[in-house]
Amino acid sequence: xxNEQARQESPATDPTGxxxxxxxxxxxILTIISKETGLAGPLLALDATFExxxxxxxxxxxxxxxxxxxxxxxxxxxxxxKGSEFNTIxxxxxxxLMTIANARGEAINRPxxxx
Amino acid sequence: xxxxxxxxxITGLGAxxxxxxxxxxxxxxxxxxxxxxxxxxxxxxxRLAVRxxxxxxGFDPGLHFDDRSRAxxxxxxxxxxxxxxxxxxxxxxxxxxxxxxxVVLGAALGQATLDSSYRSFYGEGAKRLHPMTVPRSMPxxxxxxxxxEFGLRGPCFATASACASSAHxxxxxxxxxxxxxxxxxxxxxxDASIQVGYLKAxxxxxxxxPNVCRPFSRDREGLVIGEGAGILVLEPWEAARARGATIHxxxxxxxxxxxxxxxxxxxxxxxxQAMRDALDDAGLPSDSVDYVNAHGTGTRLNDKTExxxxxxxxxxxxxxxxxxxxxxxxxxxxNAAGALELVVTALALREGVLPPTLGFREPDPECAIxxxxxxxxxxxxxxxxxxxxxxxxxxxxxxxxxAP
Numbered sequence: 204x205x206n207e208q209a210r211q212e213s214p215a216t217d218p219t220g221x222x223x224x225x226x227x228x229x230x231x232i233l234t235i236i237s238k239e240t241g242l243a244g245p246l247l248a249l250d251a252t253f254e255x256x257x258x259x260x261x262x263x264x265x266x267x268x269x270x271x272x273x274x275x276x277x278x279x280x281x282x283x284x285k286g287s288e289f290n291t292i293x294x295x296x297x298x299x300l301m302t303i304a305n306a307r308g309e310a311i312n313r314p315x316x317x318x
Numbered sequence: 319x320x321x322x323x324x325x326x327x328i329t330g331l332g333a334x335x336x337x338x339x340x341x342x343x344x345x346x347x348x349x350x351x352x353x354x355x356x357x358x359x360x361x362x363x364x365r366l367a368v369r370x371x372x373x374x375x376g377f378d379p380g381l382h383f384d385d386r387s388r389a390x391x392x393x394x395x396x397x398x399x400x401x402x403x404x405x406x407x408x409x410x411x412x413x414x415x416x417x418x419x420x421v422v423l424g425a426a427l428g429q430a431t432l433d434s435s436y437r438s439f440y441g442e443g444a445k446r447l448h449p450m451t452v453p454r455s456m457p458x459x460x461x462x463x464x465x466x467e468f469g470l471r472g473p474c475f476a477t478a479s480a481c482a483s484s485a486h487x488x489x490x491x492x493x494x495x496x497x498x499x500x501x502x503x504x505x506x507x508x509d510a511s512i513q514v515g516y517l518k519a520x521x522x523x524x525x526x527x528p529n530v531c532r533p534f535s536r537d538r539e540g541l542v543i544g545e546g547a548g549i550l551v552l553e554p555w556e557a558a559r560a561r562g563a564t565i566h567x568x569x570x571x572x573x574x575x576x577x578x579x580x581x582x583x584x585x586x587x588x589x590x591q592a593m594r595d596a597l598d599d600a601g602l603p604s605d606s607v608d609y610v611n612a613h614g615t616g617t618r619l620n621d622k623t624e625x626x627x628x629x630x631x632x633x634x635x636x637x638x639x640x641x642x643x644x645x646x647x648x649x650x651x652x653n654a655a656g657a658l659e660l661v662v663t664a665l666a667l668r669e670g671v672l673p674p675t676l677g678f679r680e681p682d683p684e685c686a687i688x689x690x691x692x693x694x695x696x697x698x699x700x701x702x703x704x705x706x707x708x709x710x711x712x713x714x715x716x717x718x719x720x721a722p
Contacts, residue, residue: 241386264449265389271446 214304215249215296228303232296235273239266249293260287263295270299276306326495327558327565327721330551332405332506333661334397335648336372336544340404345665347647348673351693354648355530355542361514368526371512372544372649390450391463392428394547397654398460398508399467401547406468406504408551408564416501420472421464422491424483424507426653428455433513460508464549472500481613482574483507485656485706485714488550489572492716495552506657508547517543523582525617531650532677533614533643534621534685541615544649548657550664565721567664571600571703577711584620584707589613589627592713593703597631600701600717605635607717608699609672611663613707614643614689615650616677622684624705640697642690646676656706660716663704667720672697 215229237244240258247256253263267278281288281298289295304310333340336354337347347354354372363369379388379396382403391399431454438444453459458476465474473494477486484507491505511517520526520543527540558565573595577588597604613624628636644662645651651658662673671694678691699720706714 261390261449261453268446268449277445 213249213293213297214300215293225300228300229296231273232270232299233292235269236266236292236295239269247292249296250291252291253287253289263287263289266295274299274303276302278302324496324498325555326492326569327553327555327563328550328567328569328664328718329553329558329563329565330405330408330549331566331661331664332401332403332408332549333546333658334374334377334401335546335548335651335658336374337648339374339377339400341661341665344661345669348662348665349671349694351674351676352647353530353676354544358512360512361517365514366517367521368517368528370527370529370542371517372542372651373512374545390454392431392454392459392510394426394428394430394508394510395454395460395463397510397545397547398423398426398549399463401506401508401549402464402467402504405549405551415468415470418472418500419470419502420491420494420500420504421461421470421474422487422494422503422505423461423464423476424487424653424657425457425476425478426460426483426508426510427457428459429511429513429516431455433515436515464504468504470502470504479712479714480708480710481650481652481655482706482708482712482714483653483656484548485660485704485716486574486712488569488657488660489574489714489716491552492569492572495554501554501557503552504549505552506547506549507654509652509654510545511652512543512545527616530677531616531646532679533612533616533646533675534625534682534687534689535678536680536682538616538618538621538682540617541645542649544645544651546648546651546654546658548654548659548661550657550660567667567721568719569716570719571596571598571602571717573597573599573715575713577713579711581711582709584623585711586623586626586630588711588713589624589705589707590630592707592715593627593631593705596703596715596717600719602701602717604632606701607632607635607639607703609663609666609697609702610639610641611659611666611673611702611704612641612643613705614641614645614675616643616645620707622682624707625685625687628687636687639688640672640690641687642673642675644673647673656704656714656716659706660704660718663702663718667699667702667718670696670698672699
């Protein structure tokens with residue numbers, strides 16, 4: 204079940220389709236997730252959950268480690284009252300996009316903003 | 319009150335050490351009286367005072383583990399798995415493990431993981447450490463990997479008593495099988511400590527030999543660090559016989575003691591007590607022992623103290639009791655030492671051959687024993703004892719009997 208509002212506010216979705224930098228980063232992130240989890244790209248739908256994809260938590264941690272190395276960033280821990288930091292692939296991709304943007308001093312291109 | 323007491327058979331043996339990557343290679347090296355000690359090749363030695371060790375040659379992790387599983391395995395767990403696969407392939411009672419099947423290993427840190435992560439964090443200013451650093455380096459990791467590999471769901475843990483760790487582990491596993499707590503035990507130890515930072519710390523103790531290890535020889539200069547793993551499969555005797563398993567030897571006695579004295583200097587009294595308790599546990603008199611696989615580190619102090627302890631336990635019988643040190647061949651394998659040496663002791667009984675003490679040049683009046691100098695020799699032996707005496711004054715002795 205996808206939260207429609209969250210999906211529209213998701214940087215990964217980039218509904219305007221005008222930000223090729225973001226789109227390229229999403230592809231890079233998905234490529235790394237695919238490599239680390241051993242799951243083929245087409246399986247990694249943004250709204251698929253780590254649980255339904257059967258990705259163990261240690262693989263998520265390993266993926267984050269590789270993403271940090273690839274983008275030369277430190278990905279902060281997301282505080283959560285749920286069982287895991289990230290529920291869906293989108294949650295992780297968004298968090299990484301935000302972290303990259305913060306690290307590079309970029310504004311986040313959200314729907315409804317004037318970035 | 320009578321506790322159930324079952325005879326315990328050793329039905330599987332596995333070994334990897336500087337003498338080779340499996341038990342046949344180990345035994346062939348012993349028959350040839352070959353030495354696994356040499357100049358260190360696997361790490362940079364420019365900052366080390368002593369540049370000699372007993373390194374494993376010809377071990378390619380890629381042949382045993384895929385990239386994905388290797389990410390979770392420190393070298394020490396790799397060695398444990400390789401030895402365990404050999405022991406279990408030869409000794410497992412079928413595809414399904416009994417319900418009460420467990421793992422008891424000597425505790426062993428993932429030294430390669432710790433060394434490389436500290437180097438990258440402090441030395442190279444790394445911003446992050448690999449997420450597997452903790453699970454790879456924890457001292458119980460090798461035990462967990464064996465439990466996962468073979469689906470063993472009973473007691474699984476690691477014992478810590480420095481260089482006696484794996485002897486204590488095997489002793490506990492033996493008592494657990496004997497008492498009915500376990501129907502199958504995969505036990506032993508592993509060590510992969512040839513890392514720059516750890517060897518540098520050994521340098522400071524001033525007990526490493528700069529070249530070879532000469533236990534009981536008057537001109538001995540110290541110990542040589544080795545690496546490896548020794549794994550044994552233990553089962554109740556009757557169950558092993560019923561399924562027609564090969565029984566390499568019978569484990570009959572275990573004794574342990576503490577010196578309660580010095581952190582590094584050994585005590586003859588404490589060592590003697592462990593041997594006496596092991597013989598009592600086996601219900602055997604001291605003059606029934608035909609061979610001792612000594613702790614025999616090759617340091618001045620250990621060897622003379624061990625001979626003093628042997629004199630206390632065996633008295634006049636020591637005159638005709640061969641005592642040899644396998645550390646002269648594959649080095650001091652620390653947490654794996656007791657296990658590798660028990661594998662050697664079991665093979666000695668099975669094959670009727672006394673393993674040699676290499677590097678022997680000159681008798682020492684303080685070590686007046688038959689140390690089987692330099693050359694393996696045939697001997698019909700029925701009962702053997704294997705000693706492990708650790709830093710901290712922690713002692714263990716295990717008694718084996720030849721299988722009929």
